[in-house]
Amino acid sequence: MSQAFADRLIEAVRSVRTPLCVGLDPFPERIPALFGDARTDLGAVERFCNEILELARTRAAVVKPQLGLFEAYGAEGYALAQALTAEAQAKGLLVILDAKRGDIGSTAEGYARATLGASPGFGADAVTVNPYLGRDALLPFIETAERAHKGVAVLVRTSNPGARDIQDLAADGAPVWEHVARLVAPETARLLGASGWSGLMAVAGATWPEEARRLRETLPQALFLIPGYGAQGASAADAVAGFVAGPAGREGGVVSASRAVLYPPGAERAQDLAAWRACIADAMDRANSELREVLQH
Amino acid sequence: MSQAFADRLIEAVRSVRTPLCVGLDPFPERIPALFGDARTDLGAVERFCNEILELARTRAAVVKPQLGLFEAYGAEGYALAQALTAEAQAKGLLVILDAKRGDIGSTAEGYARATLGASPGFGADAVTVNPYLGRDALLPFIETAERAHKGVAVLVRTSNPGARDIQDLAADGAPVWEHVARLVAPETARLLGASGWSGLMAVAGATWPEEARRLRETLPQALFLIPGYGAQGASAADAVAGFVAGPAGREGGVVSASRAVLYPPGAERAQDLAAWRACIADAMDRANSELREVLQH
Numbered sequence: 001m002s003q004a005f006a007d008r009l010i011e012a013v014r015s016v017r018t019p020l021c022v023g024l025d026p027f028p029e030r031i032p033a034l035f036g037d038a039r040t041d042l043g044a045v046e047r048f049c050n051e052i053l054e055l056a057r058t059r060a061a062v063v064k065p066q067l068g069l070f071e072a073y074g075a076e077g078y079a080l081a082q083a084l085t086a087e088a089q090a091k092g093l094l095v096i097l098d099a100k101r102g103d104i105g106s107t108a109e110g111y112a113r114a115t116l117g118a119s120p121g122f123g124a125d126a127v128t129v130n131p132y133l134g135r136d137a138l139l140p141f142i143e144t145a146e147r148a149h150k151g152v153a154v155l156v157r158t159s160n161p162g163a164r165d166i167q168d169l170a171a172d173g174a175p176v177w178e179h180v181a182r183l184v185a186p187e188t189a190r191l192l193g194a195s196g197w198s199g200l201m202a203v204a205g206a207t208w209p210e211e212a213r214r215l216r217e218t219l220p221q222a223l224f225l226i227p228g229y230g231a232q233g234a235s236a237a238d239a240v241a242g243f244v245a246g247p248a249g250r251e252g253g254v255v256s257a258s259r260a261v262l263y264p265p266g267a268e269r270a271q272d273l274a275a276w277r278a279c280i281a282d283a284m285d286r287a288n289s290e291l292r293e294v295l296q297h
Numbered sequence: 298m299s300q301a302f303a304d305r306l307i308e309a310v311r312s313v314r315t316p317l318c319v320g321l322d323p324f325p326e327r328i329p330a331l332f333g334d335a336r337t338d339l340g341a342v343e344r345f346c347n348e349i350l351e352l353a354r355t356r357a358a359v360v361k362p363q364l365g366l367f368e369a370y371g372a373e374g375y376a377l378a379q380a381l382t383a384e385a386q387a388k389g390l391l392v393i394l395d396a397k398r399g400d401i402g403s404t405a406e407g408y409a410r411a412t413l414g415a416s417p418g419f420g421a422d423a424v425t426v427n428p429y430l431g432r433d434a435l436l437p438f439i440e441t442a443e444r445a446h447k448g449v450a451v452l453v454r455t456s457n458p459g460a461r462d463i464q465d466l467a468a469d470g471a472p473v474w475e476h477v478a479r480l481v482a483p484e485t486a487r488l489l490g491a492s493g494w495s496g497l498m499a500v501a502g503a504t505w506p507e508e509a510r511r512l513r514e515t516l517p518q519a520l521f522l523i524p525g526y527g528a529q530g531a532s533a534a535d536a537v538a539g540f541v542a543g544p545a546g547r548e549g550g551v552v553s554a555s556r557a558v559l560y561p562p563g564a565e566r567a568q569d570l571a572a573w574r575a576c577i578a579d580a581m582d583r584a585n586s587e588l589r590e591v592l593q594h
Contacts (some may be wrong), residue, residue, distance in 0.1 A: 027403055068400050071409035074417025075379060079372035100400050102427055103365050104457040106324055107395075110369035120371025130399055133450060134459025155429060160401040162431025165480055169468035176466060176473060184463055232429040 004193030005125055005151035007221055009094055010240050011195070012061035014248050018239070018288040019295070021096065021225070022056040023258030024049055024065040024084065028072075030263045032276060042073050046080055052262060054086050055277060058282040062094040062125075062223075064256050094125045096153060096201075096225060096254075102130030104137050112144035116194040126151030128203060128225070131180045132166075138184065142200065146190050149198035151223075156180050156215060159205025159228030177211070181218040188221050197252075201225045206234035206255065209241030216242040216252070226254030229287075230260025249295045257287050301490030302422055302448035303520055306391055307357035308492070311545050315585040315590070316537070318393065318522070319353040320555030321346055321362040321381065325369075327479065327560045329573060338457070339370050345379055350385050350557060351575060358388045358579040359391040359422075361522075361553050362568060382419050393450060393498075393551075399427030401434050409441035421459060423448030428477045429463075435481065443487050448496035448520075453477050453512060456502025456525030464549070474508070478515040485518050494549075498522045503531035503552065506538030515537040521550030526584075527557025533587040546592045554584050 013019050026045045035051075037043030056063055062160075070081035085095045101111040105295040115127040127190035128139050141152045157167055157177040167177040171193050174182075184200060191199035206211050206228035215224070229239040239262040243252040270276035310316050323342045325335040332348075333341030340347060353360055367378035382392045398408040412424040423468045426438050428451050454464055454474040464474040471479075488496035495518040501509050503525035512521070526536040533552075540549040560581035567573035 011533035025403070066400075066404050066407075068404035068411065070407075070409035071411035072414075072418070074411065075372050075376035076417065081370060098404075100427075101397070102399070102429075103363075103397050104455070104459070106322070107363050107365035108361075110365035110367075114365065114368035114371070114374075117369075120373065121369070130397075130427050130429050132399075132427050132463055133455050133457060134462030134464070136457055136459035138459075158401070158430050160433055162401070162428060162435075165431035166429055166473065166477060167431070169466075169473060169476055171466035171468040171473070176463065176468070179466055180463060224414070246340045258321070277337075 004191065005149055005199035006197040007193035007195045007256070008189060009062065009123070009199070009223060010197050010251065012094055013044060013251060013254065016059070016062065018212045019251070019254045020060040020284070020287055020291060021062045021064050021254040021256040022052065022060045022261055022284070023256050024063050024085050025262060027263070030181045030268065032268050033271060034270065034273060042076055042080060045073070049084050049288070050087060051277065052280065053084065053091055053093065053134045055093045055280050055284060056093060059281070059288060060093065062096055062254055063088050063097045063248050066098045066119035066258070067097060067099045070278040082122050085124055096151070097122055097124035098128045100128050100155065102132050102133050102137050104133055107203065108137055108140035108228050112141045116144050116148055126153055126199065126201065127295050128153045128155060131183065135183055138187070142190060143189050145199060146245040151191060151201055153199065153203050153225045154180065154184050157204045157208055159207045163205065165231055176217060178214070185219055188219060192221060196221060198222050200254070203227065204242060206239035209238040212242035215237065216244065225256065226253055227256045229255045230257040236294045239293055240291070243295065252263070255291060261287055300447060301446055302442070302496035303488060303494040304490035304492045305422070306448070306496070306520060306551070310548060310551065311357045311392055313356070315357065315588050316548065317357040317550040317553045317581070317584055317588060318359045318361050318553040319349065319357045319558055320553050321349065321360050321553040322559060323366050326561070327565065329565050329567060331570060331573065332566065339373055339377060342370070346381050347384060348574065349577065350381065350388055350390065352577050352581060353390060354388045356578070356585060357390065359393055359551055360385050360390035361393045361395045363555070364394060364396045367515065379419050382421055384575065393418055393423040393425065393448070394421035395425045395530065397425050397427050397452065399428055399430050399434050404432055409438045413441050413445055413447045422480065423496065423498065425450045425451055425452060427452050428480065432480055439484050439487060442496060448488060448498055448523045450498035450500050451481050453499045454501045454505055454508050456504045475511065475515060478512055482516055483497050485516060485564065489518060494518060494520050496520065498550065500524065501539060503536035506535040508517070510538035513541065523550055524553045526552045527554040533591045537588070537591055539544065539593065548592070552588060558584055
């Protein structure tokens with residue numbers, strides 16, 4: 001893999017004509033019974049996720065496995081998340097592993113190897129990391145990504161209500177999240193692709209469009225990873241507030257949807273696999289229509 | 298398990314007469330060859346860690362597996378960390394899983410179940426969590442701990458140089474880490490034991506004794522988890538700066554040592570297991586002597 005992650009991601013987004021990132025969030029109690037009982041059977045989770053990957057193959061550029069939901073199944077769940085990462089990549093999808101890791105020194109190197117490194121690691125294309133421990137906690141991930149042409153998505157301003165508790169505290173006239181953005185800004189050059197975009201991504205919740213525009217000023221080259229679209233109440237227009245003009249419409253990151261495309265109304269009650277597939281495909285297609293409209297792809 | 302985690306921890310500390318917490322940090326390149334080649338053989342890591350647990354059994358109250366170093370070995374490393382957690386508990390040691398997790402909603406619940414929950418979870422006695430995502434990211438861990446009589450150790454002020462990047466930013470006249478402490482303060486009551494100590498722990502680096510004293514004012518009942526003693530350059534006196542008078546000397550948390558007791562000078566060149574064991578036992582005993590002296594146990 002010699003192409004920068006940022007280039008692979010933006011080319012895939014342009015090719016599929018949508019920034020949609022399908023979140024792989026297996027909520028045991030919401031996976032339809034036709035896959036089995038996901039509360040007790042990891043096989044049901046595997047079948048459900050594999051179907052989602054197949055449906056996402058032509059409808060998204062990238063998927064984002066939510067590692068915590070797999071770890072709830074123990075080491076076997078962890079191994080399943082690894083297998084699904086490989087499966088997604090075999091289908092031509094990029095994988096941003098939503099692990100939200102954050103540690104220092106050798107331990108951070110361990111997590112970087114575990115998530116971005118090849119077997120026995122996940123071999124993911126990018127990983128989400130937490131900045132609370134500071135620059136020396138981010139560097140091992142960035143260095144690993146630089147060597148392997150991978151990406152690192154730093155949590156900057158998340159989409160949950162509690163984000164205001166710490167991230168919005170004002171320090172020297174700027175919120176903490178903006179200090180995080182400034183902290184990573186000098187490192188974006190290290191993961192810069194020929195496209196002009198950097199694989200040092202910033203996670204910025206779709207529920208905060210005003211912040212996304214400010215964040216774009218601080219990090220003009222960072223691709224954004226934008227959660228919170230759909231089920232968390234943000235509109236497509238809000239979600240892409242930090243996007244800028246590109247060769248084929250506005251661009252600048254990926255927009256993650258999970259519940260809205262995994263568990264759309266009616267999917268739970270689908271009588272058979274064909275009906276369920278139609279329901280999921282429709283939800284993904286609708287998300288893409290909305291996103292394309294606001295981006296004029 | 299009906300006794301509060303805080304009570305189990307403080308009673309174990311009083312019983313062993315030391316706040317020493319042995320970090321289980323398997324650095325592949327520093328594990329002596331007599332265990333095998335830990336860079337390629339997970340069995341070497343297992344043998345090394347099991348020997349450490351046996352030596353710690355009579356010399357510490359608690360151990361702290363550093364999950365990232367196990368995850369570097371993939372799903373098998375993850376499973377080994379689980380097995381070592383059970384092994385440590387079978388030896389009567391408490392286990393604080395150093396996972397530094399942090400996420401929201403169902404994913405946070407997933408991580409809480411994965412770390413504190415029984416099989417297929419780790420069944421750890423406590424877990425370290427990252428506060429950057431705010432209160433709603435901490436609550437699922439606290440609620441799980443409350444139900445299961447477990448502990449949650451919140452990263453407040455870490456011991457690494459980069460801690461100053463975000464944690465020390467001044468907001469409304471107080472550093473960010475103090476805002477984190479205030480955020481968790483109202484929750485300490487939920488994990489309060491009969492001892493008066495709370496299992497809602499605060500991670501406060503040993504390299505910052507002045508901060509530890511301030512933190513004790515904000516969180517009078519929180520047990521501290523103090524990393525950075527020994528190899529990271531902090532003295533025993535620095536490490537226990539946040540401790541207060543107890544029934545048998547000063548108390549108020551546990552002091553974690555990893556490199557100083559796992560890889561002391563000479564251990565790497567030990568010719569046989571007996572010589573290595575003597576070297577490790579000596580390093581642990583020295584740490585305990587230092588800690589007992591400053592605490593007058």
